[in-house]
Amino acid sequence: MDFVISICWIVFVVYWGVSAIGVKKTAERLGVAALIKNRLPVILGLILLFAPTPKTYLRFIGARIVPHDAVLMITADVFCLLGLAVAIWARRTIGGNWSGDVVIKENHTLVEYGPYRWVRHPIYTGMLMLVLGTAMATGRFGEILGWVFILCGFLIKLRQEESLMLSHFPDAYAAYMTRVKRLIPYVY
Numbered sequence: 001m002d003f004v005i006s007i008c009w010i011v012f013v014v015y016w017g018v019s020a021i022g023v024k025k026t027a028e029r030l031g032v033a034a035l036i037k038n039r040l041p042v043i044l045g046l047i048l049l050f051a052p053t054p055k056t057y058l059r060f061i062g063a064r065i066v067p068h069d070a071v072l073m074i075t076a077d078v079f080c081l082l083g084l085a086v087a088i089w090a091r092r093t094i095g096g097n098w099s100g101d102v103v104i105k106e107n108h109t110l111v112e113y114g115p116y117r118w119v120r121h122p123i124y125t126g127m128l129m130l131v132l133g134t135a136m137a138t139g140r141f142g143e144i145l146g147w148v149f150i151l152c153g154f155l156i157k158l159r160q161e162e163s164l165m166l167s168h169f170p171d172a173y174a175a176y177m178t179r180v181k182r183l184i185p186y187v188y
Helices: 003-019 034-049 070-097 122-138 141-168 170-180
Strands: 026-029 103-105
Touching: 003 070, 003 122, 034 122, 034 141, 070 122, 103 141, 122 141, 141 170
Parallel strands: none
Antiparallel strands: 026 103
């Protein structure tokens, strides 16, 4: 992993830990089954992204499938930097409503400004960009597969979140869903 990407991940982890202090108390949360359903693919993806390449029969995970060159590395760094910026902007915007789990907070508010006016789940957009940049930089099958697992976990989680938001903000969230795409502005 190159220097820029390493710094992006360090900043991300530190910021996420510090910004979790002082969030609102949880009023409602989904059960353990929902948590496992959305977390398991993300955990598997992170293992594939960051674990050392196996030297055993799983060697194919370490096979490079994207050629390594300067343009690719610059693109990967840009993806990581942009992803980090989007994720932090979204995290700051959502403020005390944020949670790593699918929950409704006490005095939860529907946030539709900042990056949330462009996509409904900008934290996931930013994180997926950060992970994609990391996977591009290594170019190995395992890291790219890790990105796919993380994407799947986020898609499961955002559907769970949207269902919960619709139950608490039926009219406002339904209208928001018709105006704003999930992860990619004007696309999806």
